[in-house]
Amino acid sequence: MKPKVFLEFVEIKSLIASVLPFVLGTLYALYNYHQVHLGYLVLFFIASSLFHMATNANDNYQDFLNAPRNADNQEFLETTNVVGVNQISIRQARTITFGLGGVSLVMGLWLVTQTGLPLLWMGLYSYAVGYFYAGGPKPISSGPFGEFFSGFTMGFMIFWIAVFINTYDRVPLTWANTLAVLIASGLAIFAIANIMLANNICDADEDVALGRHTIVSYLGKPVMLRVFAWSYVAGYVCLAAAVWLGVLPWLSLLTLISAVPVFKNTRQFMRKQVKTETFILAIKNATIICLSFVVFMGLGLIFN
Template sequence: MSGKILWELGEIYTAPLNFFLILLGMSFAKVEYGVFYNWRVLVFTITLLFIHIAVNIFNNYMDYQNAEDLKYKEVTNIIGREHLSLKTVRSSFLLILLLSFFTGAFLTWHSDIFVFILGVFGYYVGLGYSTGKHPINSLPIAESIPALLSGYMIPMMSAYLTSFQYQQESKGFLLKTFIVCMPMVFCMFNNLLANNTCDLEEDIKNNRKTLVYYIGKKMSVRLLLVLTAVQAVSIAASVYLKLASPFLLLSLLFLPVIFFMLRPYVKRQIKKETFPIVLKAMSLMMVGYPLIYLITAFL
């Protein structure tokens, strides 16, 4: 399998966003505990990269296997489009998954049961996203569960591992990190919601009934806009509760730009034309917010 094929099959091009989520957690640890780095975070980053690649390969494999729409199997899914060997795809998945088990086990051995529990949950959601009798990507929780896993759990675990030596004395850690991470959760949710809105007709053919199936395209677009606006509340809450410097309010300046960028998508929900616009708009906050939080953490 060529590097180019693995790049797309494992969707490695989306991995850099995980690094900004990890950076947000490290920055929170700097604000709350005065520490910014711990070797455990490096191991966590490597493990997360392996999991990211393995899960995406597995999801593409299962989507190909479960697809009922012939056009999706032969044109949309990379396995059919590139005529990949299913045996090679399975072997690549198992190899990278094994690597993630190895680094994950090492991290768990040098941390605690909390990290183990979160790791098991992460594998469960990642591998259960597209497999099983009722895969997550075919349910109304297809947007919310992955959004919480990526937007909240990744930076929260990053903060936990960075400040590991202080966690015995920590109070309200989960709630504090949840408030700080809410803009990321909303962005991740919006990305998934927009994707499923554009794929509604295709999802119906493949018997996937996500949230969009139940509330419709028009309401889904409205929900995306509302959650984009609500990010302002969570940012203000972080400052009000002294979880961040007042300079974090500068990230509110992204919101008018994001709403301006979303205008074509609001008018037409088309996968190849307007969905990339949503990704770019949400990425503005997903990259800008952690960077501003990082800068304010050192002020």
């Protein structure tokens, strides 16, 4: 397999959706607890990146494998899905998927031996979501809860695990600490969930043809477009709440500046929902939000 095809198959461009919560979780640990475990952190970064790629690969090959073979879906199978377009064999697809996932799993289990059982439960949840997102008899991505699981798992769990790895030997894992992390990661959760939502809005007709019943098919485009817009507002509210609680530096509030381009992009998406033209706006919004968050949270650490 050519490197270009491999990178397309694992959707390398989407890796930023897991990298930024990882960075944010690390900054959170630095701000609140003033410590990092660099070696464990690097290993977790590699493991989570490999697993993200494995999840994307699994999603692509499961979509190809499970798509109905009829005239309506021929275009999807031959010109849209990366497996069909590049004629990747199912054996190759599975080898790459389980190879990446297996290496990630070994790294994760070693980290568990060093940091404790809480990481095992976090990891088991994440791996289960990663596989069942596209695999199993009823994939998460084909149902009404895809947005929740993608936003919560990538926006919160990666953030939370980064915090835990840096503080496992100093800070007890309590409900209060977990709630604080949940609120602090809210901006990332909603921004990442909106990527999935924008995808489902754009693919609403195609999803029905493929037998998928996402939340858009249940509630309709008009309702979910409003949810899309208000989700960004909810994320910014979480940011303000986290600053008020004292778990984020006050300079993090400058992330609100990102609302200007984000709401401009959102208005454009509200007017037109075409996968090849406007879906990218949701990815741009998530990148703008999370990068701004990283920059201003970093400045908050420097000038704290």
